[in-house]
Amino acid sequence: MNKLEIIADFFNRIKNDPVIDPVHISLYMALFHLSTPEVSEVICIERQATMCLSKICSPATYYRKLRELNEKGLIKYYPSKKKTGFTRVSLRRRRKVENERIITYQDLLDFKEELIKEIRSICTSNTPSRKWLKSSEVRKLLGLSATKLQIMRNKDEIPFTRVGGVIYYLEEAVHQMLESNSNINVKR
Incomplete structure (x- = not known):
C-alpha cells in the first residue's frame, strides 16, 4: 500500500x-x-x-x-x-476481505457430512448416464460407410445432435436400432 x-x-x-x-x-x-x-x-x-x-x-x-x-x-x-x-x-490498514466469517471445527464437520451424503447420492443413483458416440464409433459399431450414415441422418432413421462440427449419436438409440433390425430369434 x-x-x-x-x-x-x-x-x-x-x-x-x-x-x-x-x-x-x-x-x-x-x-x-x-x-x-x-x-x-x-x-x-x-x-x-x-x-x-x-x-x-x-x-x-x-x-x-x-x-x-x-x-x-x-x-x-x-x-x-x-x-x-x-x-x-x-x-493498521483494513484488509480487503469480503464475506468475512470465522469457520469453526463444527462447520468443517458439517460440511464433511454434507459432502459425503452428496457423493453417496451421486454414486448410488440408478439413473443411467447418457453416453454419446461420435460418427466414427457408430460406423464401426454398425459397419456403415460415412455416406450411408449421412443418408440415415437425412432420412431421420437415426437420432443425432451436432455440436460445432462434430456429430454425436445417443448410444441407447444405436443399440435399439441394432436390436430392432436383428433377425436373431432368442429362445428361452
Whole structure:
C-alpha cells in the first residue's frame, strides 16, 4: 500500500465515527508523517517529538489518544517498557476481505457430512448416464460407410445432435436400432 492509499483508508474508516476528533487526526497524521511503509510497518517514535509534531501539549492526552487509536484498530500501539525508551507504533490498514466469517471445527464437520451424503447420492443413483458416440464409433459399431450414415441422418432413421462440427449419436438409440433390425430369434 502506498501512502495515498493509507491516508484514504484512514479517512474512510473514521468518516462515520463520532469518537474520532481533531486531536486523533492530528496524532495519526504525525505518525503517518514519521512512517515509511515501503521500509517497515513499525515506527519507533519518541513522545516529545511526536507531541510537538501533532500539537499535543499534555502527555496524558497524548497517551489517551494513542490508546484510543489502538482500540479503534487504526494503529497498533506497542508501549515502551522503559520510561525513556522509544514507543513502537504501526499504522493498521483494513484488509480487503469480503464475506468475512470465522469457520469453526463444527462447520468443517458439517460440511464433511454434507459432502459425503452428496457423493453417496451421486454414486448410488440408478439413473443411467447418457453416453454419446461420435460418427466414427457408430460406423464401426454398425459397419456403415460415412455416406450411408449421412443418408440415415437425412432420412431421420437415426437420432443425432451436432455440436460445432462434430456429430454425436445417443448410444441407447444405436443399440435399439441394432436390436430392432436383428433377425436373431432368442429362445428361452
